[in-house]
Amino acid sequence: MLSTSRPLTMRVLAAWCLALSFAARGGLAAEADIVRPEARLETDPVPHGADAADDPAIWLHPTDPAKSLIIGTDKQGALHVYGMDGHERQRVSDGCRPDNVDVLYGFKLGDRVVDLAVASTRASKASGVKVWRIDPETCTLTDVTAGGTLPVFGGRVPYGVCTYHSAKTGKTYFIVVDKAGRIEQHELHDAGAGTVKAAKVRELKLSSITEGCVADDELGFVYVAEENVGIWKFAAEPDGGDHATRVAKVGEHGLTADVEGLTIYGAAGGKGYLIASSQGSNTFVVYTREGDNGYVLTIDPKEGRIDDVNDTDGIAVINRPTSPQFPGGFLVVQDGSNKGGNQDFKLYDWRDIAGTRLLIDTEWNPRGR
Ligand code: CA
Ligand code: CA
Ligand code: CA
Ligand code: CA
Numbered sequence: 001m002l003s004t005s006r007p008l009t010m011r012v013l014a015a016w017c018l019a020l021s022f023a024a025r026g027g028l029a030a031e032a033d034i035v036r037p038e039a040r041l042e043t044d045p046v047p048h049g050a051d052a053a054d055d056p057a058i059w060l061h062p063t064d065p066a067k068s069l070i071i072g073t074d075k076q077g078a079l080h081v082y083g084m085d086g087h088e089r090q091r092v093s094d095g096c097r098p099d100n101v102d103v104l105y106g107f108k109l110g111d112r113v114v115d116l117a118v119a120s121t122r123a124s125k126a127s128g129v130k131v132w133r134i135d136p137e138t139c140t141l142t143d144v145t146a147g148g149t150l151p152v153f154g155g156r157v158p159y160g161v162c163t164y165h166s167a168k169t170g171k172t173y174f175i176v177v178d179k180a181g182r183i184e185q186h187e188l189h190d191a192g193a194g195t196v197k198a199a200k201v202r203e204l205k206l207s208s209i210t211e212g213c214v215a216d217d218e219l220g221f222v223y224v225a226e227e228n229v230g231i232w233k234f235a236a237e238p239d240g241g242d243h244a245t246r247v248a249k250v251g252e253h254g255l256t257a258d259v260e261g262l263t264i265y266g267a268a269g270g271k272g273y274l275i276a277s278s279q280g281s282n283t284f285v286v287y288t289r290e291g292d293n294g295y296v297l298t299i300d301p302k303e304g305r306i307d308d309v310n311d312t313d314g315i316a317v318i319n320r321p322t323s324p325q326f327p328g329g330f331l332v333v334q335d336g337s338n339k340g341g342n343q344d345f346k347l348y349d350w351r352d353i354a355g356t357r358l359l360i361d362t363e364w365n366p367r368g369r
Contacts, residue, residue, distance in 0.1 A: 038304025055314025256280030267361035311336025
Protein backbone atom coordinates (compact mmCIF):
# COMPACT_ATOMS: atom_id res chain seq x y z
CA MET A 1 0.00 0.00 0.00
CA LEU A 2 2.68 2.48 0.97
CA SER A 3 4.62 1.98 -2.26
CA THR A 4 1.54 2.78 -4.42
CA SER A 5 0.00 5.49 -2.25
CA ARG A 6 2.90 7.85 -2.73
CA PRO A 7 2.75 8.03 -6.55
CA LEU A 8 -1.04 8.32 -6.35
CA THR A 9 -0.74 11.21 -3.90
CA MET A 10 1.82 12.79 -6.21
CA ARG A 11 -0.48 12.38 -9.18
CA VAL A 12 -3.42 13.89 -7.27
CA LEU A 13 -1.16 16.71 -6.13
CA ALA A 14 0.03 17.32 -9.70
CA ALA A 15 -3.53 17.37 -11.02
CA TRP A 16 -4.53 19.73 -8.23
CA CYS A 17 -1.60 22.06 -9.04
CA LEU A 18 -2.55 21.99 -12.71
CA ALA A 19 -6.16 22.86 -11.84
CA LEU A 20 -4.94 25.65 -9.59
CA SER A 21 -2.67 27.13 -12.23
CA PHE A 22 -5.49 26.87 -14.80
CA ALA A 23 -7.79 28.69 -12.39
CA ALA A 24 -5.12 31.31 -11.73
CA ARG A 25 -4.43 31.82 -15.45
CA GLY A 26 -8.10 32.16 -16.27
CA GLY A 27 -10.69 29.65 -17.29
CA LEU A 28 -12.88 28.55 -14.44
CA ALA A 29 -13.09 29.82 -10.91
CA ALA A 30 -11.43 27.50 -8.39
CA GLU A 31 -13.90 25.61 -6.19
CA ALA A 32 -12.48 27.31 -3.09
CA ASP A 33 -13.39 30.68 -4.63
CA ILE A 34 -17.09 29.88 -5.16
CA VAL A 35 -19.83 30.81 -2.71
CA ARG A 36 -23.29 29.28 -3.12
CA PRO A 37 -26.04 31.35 -1.49
CA GLU A 38 -29.77 30.60 -1.69
CA ALA A 39 -32.28 33.34 -2.53
CA ARG A 40 -34.13 34.52 0.58
CA LEU A 41 -36.90 36.45 -1.17
CA GLU A 42 -38.24 37.05 -4.69
CA THR A 43 -40.35 39.83 -6.14
CA ASP A 44 -43.72 39.36 -7.79
CA PRO A 45 -43.19 38.24 -11.41
CA VAL A 46 -43.47 40.81 -14.22
CA PRO A 47 -46.71 40.71 -16.25
CA HIS A 48 -45.10 39.85 -19.59
CA GLY A 49 -43.96 36.36 -20.55
CA ALA A 50 -40.71 35.32 -22.24
CA ASP A 51 -37.74 37.69 -21.79
CA ALA A 52 -39.21 40.73 -20.03
CA ALA A 53 -37.72 41.53 -16.62
CA ASP A 54 -34.27 43.03 -17.03
CA ASP A 55 -32.67 45.28 -14.49
CA PRO A 56 -33.25 46.13 -10.81
CA ALA A 57 -32.17 49.17 -8.79
CA ILE A 58 -32.38 49.71 -5.04
CA TRP A 59 -33.62 52.96 -3.48
CA LEU A 60 -32.57 53.40 0.15
CA HIS A 61 -35.17 55.40 2.08
CA PRO A 62 -33.48 58.43 3.76
CA THR A 63 -34.81 57.78 7.28
CA ASP A 64 -36.75 54.49 7.43
CA PRO A 65 -34.75 51.65 5.84
CA ALA A 66 -37.74 49.27 5.84
CA LYS A 67 -39.48 51.65 3.42
CA SER A 68 -36.72 51.17 0.85
CA LEU A 69 -37.77 50.10 -2.64
CA ILE A 70 -36.65 47.78 -5.40
CA ILE A 71 -37.30 49.27 -8.82
CA GLY A 72 -37.29 46.80 -11.71
CA THR A 73 -37.73 47.04 -15.45
CA ASP A 74 -40.10 45.03 -17.66
CA LYS A 75 -38.62 45.71 -21.08
CA GLN A 76 -41.95 44.77 -22.71
CA GLY A 77 -43.94 47.17 -20.53
CA ALA A 78 -43.55 49.32 -17.44
CA LEU A 79 -41.23 50.29 -14.62
CA HIS A 80 -42.21 48.30 -11.52
CA VAL A 81 -41.79 49.29 -7.90
CA TYR A 82 -41.56 46.62 -5.19
CA GLY A 83 -41.55 46.95 -1.41
CA MET A 84 -39.08 45.14 0.80
CA ASP A 85 -41.58 42.27 1.05
CA GLY A 86 -41.10 41.72 -2.70
CA HIS A 87 -44.65 42.68 -3.55
CA GLU A 88 -45.44 45.18 -6.28
CA ARG A 89 -46.50 48.59 -4.98
CA GLN A 90 -46.65 50.60 -8.17
CA ARG A 91 -46.37 50.31 -11.95
CA VAL A 92 -45.40 53.49 -13.83
CA SER A 93 -45.09 54.61 -17.45
CA ASP A 94 -46.52 51.39 -18.88
CA GLY A 95 -45.50 50.94 -22.50
CA CYS A 96 -42.25 52.92 -22.28
CA ARG A 97 -40.37 49.59 -22.32
CA PRO A 98 -37.59 50.42 -19.83
CA ASP A 99 -34.45 48.33 -20.24
CA ASN A 100 -32.04 49.44 -17.48
CA VAL A 101 -32.75 51.52 -14.38
CA ASP A 102 -30.61 53.25 -11.80
CA VAL A 103 -31.18 55.50 -8.78
CA LEU A 104 -29.68 58.97 -8.26
CA TYR A 105 -29.71 60.52 -4.79
CA GLY A 106 -29.74 64.25 -4.04
CA PHE A 107 -30.83 66.10 -7.21
CA LYS A 108 -31.73 69.76 -6.72
CA LEU A 109 -35.19 70.26 -8.24
CA GLY A 110 -36.82 73.63 -7.62
CA ASP A 111 -36.36 74.39 -3.93
CA ARG A 112 -36.13 70.72 -2.95
CA VAL A 113 -33.46 68.04 -3.00
CA VAL A 114 -34.99 64.87 -4.43
CA ASP A 115 -34.05 61.33 -5.39
CA LEU A 116 -34.55 60.15 -8.97
CA ALA A 117 -34.97 56.88 -10.84
CA VAL A 118 -33.50 57.01 -14.35
CA ALA A 119 -34.22 54.41 -17.05
CA SER A 120 -33.27 53.80 -20.66
CA THR A 121 -36.49 53.29 -22.63
CA ARG A 122 -36.86 51.45 -25.93
CA ALA A 123 -40.48 52.00 -27.04
CA SER A 124 -40.67 53.44 -30.55
CA LYS A 125 -42.55 56.51 -29.29
CA ALA A 126 -40.45 56.85 -26.11
CA SER A 127 -36.93 56.03 -27.22
CA GLY A 128 -34.33 57.59 -24.92
CA VAL A 129 -34.14 58.13 -21.18
CA LYS A 130 -36.91 58.79 -18.67
CA VAL A 131 -36.69 60.23 -15.15
CA TRP A 132 -38.98 59.73 -12.13
CA ARG A 133 -38.97 61.54 -8.78
CA ILE A 134 -39.10 59.20 -5.78
CA ASP A 135 -41.29 60.61 -2.98
CA PRO A 136 -40.01 59.56 0.48
CA GLU A 137 -43.43 60.24 2.07
CA THR A 138 -45.51 58.03 -0.19
CA CYS A 139 -42.66 55.86 -1.55
CA THR A 140 -44.06 56.29 -5.04
CA LEU A 141 -42.53 57.38 -8.35
CA THR A 142 -43.73 60.28 -10.50
CA ASP A 143 -42.63 60.86 -14.08
CA VAL A 144 -40.75 64.18 -14.19
CA THR A 145 -39.17 63.86 -17.64
CA ALA A 146 -39.23 67.18 -19.51
CA GLY A 147 -40.93 66.54 -22.85
CA GLY A 148 -41.81 62.95 -21.90
CA THR A 149 -38.51 61.40 -23.05
CA LEU A 150 -34.94 62.70 -23.16
CA PRO A 151 -33.47 61.87 -26.58
CA VAL A 152 -30.05 60.19 -26.75
CA PHE A 153 -27.79 59.01 -29.60
CA GLY A 154 -29.40 61.50 -31.97
CA GLY A 155 -32.78 59.80 -31.56
CA ARG A 156 -31.52 56.22 -31.83
CA VAL A 157 -32.57 53.51 -29.39
CA PRO A 158 -30.41 53.17 -26.24
CA TYR A 159 -29.61 49.96 -24.38
CA GLY A 160 -28.16 50.32 -20.84
CA VAL A 161 -27.98 53.30 -18.51
CA CYS A 162 -26.47 54.27 -15.15
CA THR A 163 -26.30 57.47 -13.12
CA TYR A 164 -23.28 59.38 -11.79
CA HIS A 165 -23.37 61.96 -8.99
CA SER A 166 -19.92 63.54 -8.87
CA ALA A 167 -18.50 63.80 -5.35
CA LYS A 168 -16.02 66.28 -6.83
CA THR A 169 -18.39 68.85 -8.37
CA GLY A 170 -21.85 67.85 -7.10
CA LYS A 171 -23.06 67.67 -10.71
CA THR A 172 -25.34 64.81 -11.75
CA TYR A 173 -25.32 62.76 -14.94
CA PHE A 174 -26.54 59.66 -16.69
CA ILE A 175 -24.34 57.51 -18.87
CA VAL A 176 -26.19 55.70 -21.65
CA VAL A 177 -24.80 52.95 -23.89
CA ASP A 178 -26.06 51.11 -26.96
CA LYS A 179 -25.74 47.91 -29.00
CA ALA A 180 -23.01 49.42 -31.18
CA GLY A 181 -20.79 50.23 -28.18
CA ARG A 182 -21.60 53.94 -28.27
CA ILE A 183 -21.49 55.72 -24.92
CA GLU A 184 -22.95 59.15 -24.13
CA GLN A 185 -22.79 61.10 -20.90
CA HIS A 186 -25.55 63.65 -20.25
CA GLU A 187 -25.72 66.18 -17.43
CA LEU A 188 -29.09 66.43 -15.68
CA HIS A 189 -30.65 69.88 -15.19
CA ASP A 190 -33.73 71.33 -13.55
CA ALA A 191 -36.10 72.18 -16.42
CA GLY A 192 -38.55 74.12 -14.23
CA ALA A 193 -42.10 73.18 -13.25
CA GLY A 194 -40.73 70.17 -11.37
CA THR A 195 -39.28 68.52 -14.47
CA VAL A 196 -35.80 67.32 -15.42
CA LYS A 197 -33.91 67.73 -18.68
CA ALA A 198 -30.41 66.73 -19.82
CA ALA A 199 -27.58 67.96 -22.03
CA LYS A 200 -24.93 65.79 -23.65
CA VAL A 201 -21.44 66.46 -22.28
CA ARG A 202 -19.31 63.60 -23.63
CA GLU A 203 -19.20 60.78 -26.16
CA LEU A 204 -17.12 57.60 -25.83
CA LYS A 205 -16.90 54.44 -27.91
CA LEU A 206 -16.25 50.73 -27.45
CA SER A 207 -16.06 48.21 -30.28
CA SER A 208 -19.16 46.07 -29.79
CA ILE A 209 -22.43 45.57 -27.92
CA THR A 210 -22.60 47.20 -24.47
CA GLU A 211 -25.39 47.24 -21.90
CA GLY A 212 -24.44 46.87 -18.25
CA CYS A 213 -22.82 49.90 -16.65
CA VAL A 214 -22.33 51.42 -13.21
CA ALA A 215 -20.65 54.54 -11.86
CA ASP A 216 -18.69 54.89 -8.64
CA ASP A 217 -19.78 58.33 -7.37
CA GLU A 218 -17.18 58.49 -4.63
CA LEU A 219 -14.12 57.30 -6.59
CA GLY A 220 -15.14 58.91 -9.90
CA PHE A 221 -15.16 55.95 -12.27
CA VAL A 222 -17.68 54.49 -14.67
CA TYR A 223 -17.55 50.81 -15.62
CA VAL A 224 -19.08 49.54 -18.87
CA ALA A 225 -19.60 45.86 -19.76
CA GLU A 226 -18.76 45.07 -23.38
CA GLU A 227 -20.81 41.88 -23.49
CA ASN A 228 -18.41 39.62 -25.40
CA VAL A 229 -15.15 41.25 -24.28
CA GLY A 230 -15.04 42.26 -20.62
CA ILE A 231 -15.37 45.25 -18.32
CA TRP A 232 -13.93 48.69 -19.10
CA LYS A 233 -13.19 51.49 -16.63
CA PHE A 234 -13.34 55.18 -17.59
CA ALA A 235 -12.88 58.36 -15.56
CA ALA A 236 -16.44 59.50 -14.87
CA GLU A 237 -15.92 63.27 -15.03
CA PRO A 238 -16.94 64.68 -18.42
CA ASP A 239 -13.41 66.08 -18.86
CA GLY A 240 -11.92 62.68 -17.91
CA GLY A 241 -10.80 61.86 -21.44
CA ASP A 242 -11.53 58.75 -23.49
CA HIS A 243 -8.91 56.44 -21.99
CA ALA A 244 -10.37 53.09 -20.96
CA THR A 245 -8.73 50.34 -18.91
CA ARG A 246 -9.97 46.78 -19.32
CA VAL A 247 -10.26 45.57 -15.72
CA ALA A 248 -11.82 42.17 -16.47
CA LYS A 249 -11.68 39.95 -19.52
CA VAL A 250 -14.11 37.31 -20.78
CA GLY A 251 -12.43 33.92 -20.23
CA GLU A 252 -10.64 34.94 -17.06
CA HIS A 253 -11.81 33.77 -13.62
CA GLY A 254 -14.88 32.22 -15.20
CA LEU A 255 -16.21 35.49 -16.65
CA THR A 256 -18.38 34.19 -19.48
CA ALA A 257 -20.21 36.14 -22.21
CA ASP A 258 -22.50 37.87 -22.13
CA VAL A 259 -21.10 40.13 -19.43
CA GLU A 260 -24.36 41.73 -18.29
CA GLY A 261 -25.31 43.78 -15.22
CA LEU A 262 -22.72 45.56 -13.07
CA THR A 263 -23.13 46.89 -9.53
CA ILE A 264 -20.91 48.32 -6.79
CA TYR A 265 -20.91 47.31 -3.12
CA GLY A 266 -19.62 50.39 -1.33
CA ALA A 267 -17.69 50.32 1.96
CA ALA A 268 -15.63 52.79 3.99
CA GLY A 269 -12.22 53.96 2.83
CA GLY A 270 -12.97 53.50 -0.87
CA LYS A 271 -13.18 49.75 -0.37
CA GLY A 272 -15.88 47.37 -1.52
CA TYR A 273 -16.62 45.30 -4.61
CA LEU A 274 -17.48 45.55 -8.29
CA ILE A 275 -19.85 42.70 -9.14
CA ALA A 276 -20.66 41.48 -12.67
CA SER A 277 -23.33 39.14 -14.00
CA SER A 278 -21.47 36.45 -15.94
CA GLN A 279 -24.53 35.43 -17.90
CA GLY A 280 -23.01 32.54 -19.82
CA SER A 281 -22.00 30.75 -16.62
CA ASN A 282 -25.03 31.74 -14.51
CA THR A 283 -22.65 33.20 -11.93
CA PHE A 284 -21.64 36.60 -10.53
CA VAL A 285 -17.99 37.55 -10.44
CA VAL A 286 -16.74 39.73 -7.59
CA TYR A 287 -13.78 42.12 -8.04
CA THR A 288 -12.30 44.67 -5.65
CA ARG A 289 -13.78 48.15 -5.88
CA GLU A 290 -10.41 49.73 -5.14
CA GLY A 291 -7.11 49.57 -7.02
CA ASP A 292 -6.96 47.46 -10.17
CA ASN A 293 -10.28 45.69 -9.53
CA GLY A 294 -8.63 42.33 -8.82
CA TYR A 295 -10.67 39.11 -8.80
CA VAL A 296 -12.00 38.15 -5.35
CA LEU A 297 -14.50 35.30 -5.70
CA THR A 298 -17.45 33.93 -7.64
CA ILE A 299 -21.08 33.75 -6.53
CA ASP A 300 -22.90 30.70 -7.92
CA PRO A 301 -26.37 30.69 -6.37
CA LYS A 302 -28.12 27.42 -5.69
CA GLU A 303 -31.73 26.38 -5.40
CA GLY A 304 -33.24 26.46 -1.93
CA ARG A 305 -36.78 27.25 -0.87
CA ILE A 306 -36.71 29.57 -3.90
CA ASP A 307 -35.50 28.37 -7.33
CA ASP A 308 -32.00 29.12 -8.68
CA VAL A 309 -31.33 31.99 -11.08
CA ASN A 310 -29.99 31.71 -14.61
CA ASP A 311 -29.31 33.92 -17.65
CA THR A 312 -29.27 36.96 -15.36
CA ASP A 313 -29.30 40.42 -16.94
CA GLY A 314 -29.29 43.24 -14.40
CA ILE A 315 -28.14 43.20 -10.77
CA ALA A 316 -27.98 45.65 -7.84
CA VAL A 317 -26.46 45.49 -4.36
CA ILE A 318 -26.76 47.51 -1.17
CA ASN A 319 -24.57 47.40 1.95
CA ARG A 320 -27.07 49.04 4.30
CA PRO A 321 -29.72 47.31 6.39
CA THR A 322 -33.14 47.58 4.78
CA SER A 323 -35.99 45.51 6.19
CA PRO A 324 -35.44 43.32 9.30
CA GLN A 325 -34.97 40.40 6.88
CA PHE A 326 -31.80 41.97 5.45
CA PRO A 327 -29.84 43.58 8.31
CA GLY A 328 -26.61 43.17 6.35
CA GLY A 329 -27.84 44.41 2.98
CA PHE A 330 -28.69 42.33 -0.07
CA LEU A 331 -27.94 41.54 -3.71
CA VAL A 332 -30.92 41.51 -6.11
CA VAL A 333 -30.65 39.84 -9.52
CA GLN A 334 -32.97 39.23 -12.46
CA ASP A 335 -33.92 35.57 -13.00
CA GLY A 336 -34.14 34.52 -16.65
CA SER A 337 -36.44 31.58 -15.88
CA ASN A 338 -38.55 31.83 -12.76
CA LYS A 339 -39.96 28.47 -11.74
CA GLY A 340 -43.71 28.47 -12.27
CA GLY A 341 -44.12 32.00 -13.58
CA ASN A 342 -42.92 34.97 -15.55
CA GLN A 343 -39.44 36.37 -14.90
CA ASP A 344 -38.78 38.08 -11.57
CA PHE A 345 -36.01 39.39 -9.32
CA LYS A 346 -34.42 37.34 -6.55
CA LEU A 347 -32.77 38.62 -3.35
CA TYR A 348 -29.70 37.23 -1.59
CA ASP A 349 -28.71 38.14 1.96
CA TRP A 350 -25.29 39.83 1.70
CA ARG A 351 -24.20 37.92 4.83
CA ASP A 352 -24.76 34.62 2.96
CA ILE A 353 -22.50 35.89 0.17
CA ALA A 354 -19.86 37.54 2.33
CA GLY A 355 -19.33 34.70 4.79
CA THR A 356 -15.99 35.40 6.42
CA ARG A 357 -14.31 36.44 3.17
CA LEU A 358 -15.99 39.69 2.14
CA LEU A 359 -16.57 42.96 3.96
CA ILE A 360 -19.91 43.53 5.65
CA ASP A 361 -20.02 47.32 6.08
CA THR A 362 -23.48 48.45 7.13
CA GLU A 363 -22.38 52.05 7.84
CA TRP A 364 -21.10 53.39 4.50
CA ASN A 365 -23.83 55.54 3.01
CA PRO A 366 -24.74 55.03 -0.66
CA ARG A 367 -26.82 58.23 -0.45
CA GLY A 368 -23.51 60.10 -0.24
CA ARG A 369 -23.12 63.55 1.27
CA1 CA B 1 -29.22 49.06 -13.09
CA1 CA C 1 -27.55 42.34 -22.98
CA1 CA D 1 -26.46 28.40 -10.06
CA1 CA E 1 -34.99 30.34 -11.86
